[in-house]
Amino acid sequence: MNLNKTQTRSDRLTGRSTHLNFESSKGKVARNVSRGRGKLYTSYATNQAFLNTAPKKWWTLGFVVLTALAPFLVPLDFTYLLTLALIYAIGGIGLNLLSGYAGQISLGHAFFLGLGAYTAAVFGGKPGTVTWGFELDLAIVLPLAAIIPGIIGYLVAPLATRVRGLYLAVLTLGLLIFGEHMFKIMVPVTGGEGMGRGVAQRTLFGVDLNATYAIGPVIIKPEISFYLITFLIFAVLGVAARNIARSRVGRSFAAVRDRDLAAEVMGVNLMRTKTFAFAISSAYAGVAGALLSMLIGRISPEQWNLFMSVDFLAVVVIGGIATISGTILGAAFVVLLPRFLELLTEYIPFISVSSGGLINVFQLQTIVFGILIVIFITLEPRGLYGIWIRIRNYFTAWPFSY
């Protein structure tokens, strides 16, 4: 009926304006009409589309191409850092779905990363003298590293859904402490405190990723192939998260975050929404944990601690709450900034690696990193994504201020 009405309305167009009748084209706008009108949407579907403006499409394409080519352009140790940044982005996206979109603060993220890491290590690792290992292929191991933490997240979610705010933070902190203790005592799984265990083997679909491959003249070293696989997983999970965020589920996340009582009155099932947020966030964390463990090469039970959770919260807050692209920026910031500081501090003459002076160069880096984060949060609470929005708006409105 509604459709009929609009049909009638657009049928009234006469003369030159008839070319503004887009109804029959399902929202598709002729090129000559849309030029210079980046925000002209003629249907809900195009408005809500995955990449709803042309610049977004170009930026995304540029990002994908650059990220895929990056390991071939930078030294190997940078490839390690870039892989770490992608892994942090995966984990950060998971936390952002839970804490940013659904508003459920969690300090327990590191626990789920640990669960993913140990799932991968047990199913994909070699058996040790006391540790289990089934040496399965990554094609089985990586999905398991998402599924098992996801299930555990699903199981503990009912507890977490009963509380909110600070209470939820404390509850998830409790989960983290409980998890750390479990990791320490479950020696066949974790290798025990102080010793740790080896990680999943890098074999995907029977292909040994520890070998160097060549595609024509392009040499793909093990570090690069692991990076590329991480990038592929990151891309799939990033797109999936974006889709979750703009779907009915994502809107229910936002409703619950903004006012859970109001959301419930509107018919959003609180329990189901929060539980789903926990489960999906845990699954993301699991994948990130599995990849992180494989990148490091060895894992010990004490590393899945509060500091790691705080790291991921930093990724979310610095990047921008409730944005996927912001999380990617945040992860890059947290992982890469210390390295850039290191390059910069080489030019400070009176500070060296020895502790002879007041502080050594590493202490200076740590201090500067802390100060930068404080400045950041104070000046731009919306994070890196907020800065990006400001830059974008400046150019959109140019030459006018608003």
Added chain:
Amino acid sequence: MTLRRRSRTALAALAIALLPLTACTQVDGGDDPAPSPPPSDSGDSGATELVTGQGVTEEACPDAINPDNGCIYLGVLSDLTEGPFAALAVPITDAQGDFWRLVNERGGLNGYDIDIDKNTRDTKYIADEHAAQYNQISGNIAAIAQTLGTVNTESVLDDMIAKSLVAVPTTWWSGFAFDANDGGIVMESGYSYCTEAIVGLDWFADNHGKPASVQAVGYPGDYGGDSAEGVKRWAEVNGAELKEYVPTAPNQVAGNQDAVVSKVAAANPDVVVLGIGPAETAEIIGKLAAGGFTGRFMGALPTWNPALLDSPAAGAITGLYNHMSPYQNWDGDSKGIADMKEALAGELPTNGGYIIGWAIGYPMKAALEKALENNDISPEGIASVVDGLVASYEGMAPDQKYGGDPQANAIQSVYVGQPNAEVELGMETIAQAYVGTTFDQTDYSAACVASN
């Protein structure tokens, strides 16, 4: 229709994207070999011309002491800011800097100065940070002068083996004595914690009477766990009653050591072997002594810090505790200690970490000298000299032989110290290079606590 078409397009795009993979061929069988050494210097093996590889330059080191010398770059991966071992690791790293500075001041090694500053990195004692920093320096160094922590070192050990990067660990885990664990490239320095506990208890039996019961308290794993296994083996050989091992954690994690205190008080052993940190050592000894505990304590290498003599537990520590070290203490009379004091030019280091840092320079120096003698200081060349190498500590510890039978070559001598506020750094040596009898009766054919 459009949806179907779109998914078809996506599928086609994916297929095209995957197409290059069909041209994929494996280049080699396993790990990527280390970057091949620059061809300029490589002569026939055995020829007089020196073979060099990564981390060795004909140009002088930055701020070189001998501008005419070439430069050998060594890496350091240590806990230099906020990690749990920073208090020890900072003086260890300072000592290493001074050690190599002294070597350079004395003319360097065969026309080469040594630089460790350029490739010193802070790992914060976190495995992923360690791996990240290792990746950053591993292509620029000839060997690793210090790698701190067992788990951290093991995280990159496979790559170290693949690149033939010889390393001296700042961990005394027994596993590094066995090639099965480290591929023969990790040059452990002095005894292992496991050996330390065995020999230390021998010393205790000689000097305080054979204990009827022994107990171990320690951080689980490579440190306290290794030490506890030594206690167990000593008890088995000597027929002492083994009280239940008490695992604990640093106070940052555990809050306090009350649980340990009550367990040890209940077990009431004659001697407790501690494999923990200095603050925890003071707390446990202080609280147990206040509670009327009459047993004694043998502390592993990292349990001591001179600051303990200013703590409320100082009296109890002085009365009940002995420290074990693989190296001479500050009051040692060897050439090594004299050189160390010369490098410090009259200053006192903050703690005994400095002595450790100085001592672990010797095995690396021995390896580099031997490699230079063989005219090959590429990483592979350095790695090839480790097996059979004998490193002299200039009297700070007995000579150490690498490779061969770990049981026969294990360093067994312990320097036992007695806290004494009158002595510089607060530790007076009361037994020089003590060697017991029990170790040879134990089976040292694998790591005391296994690597998993």
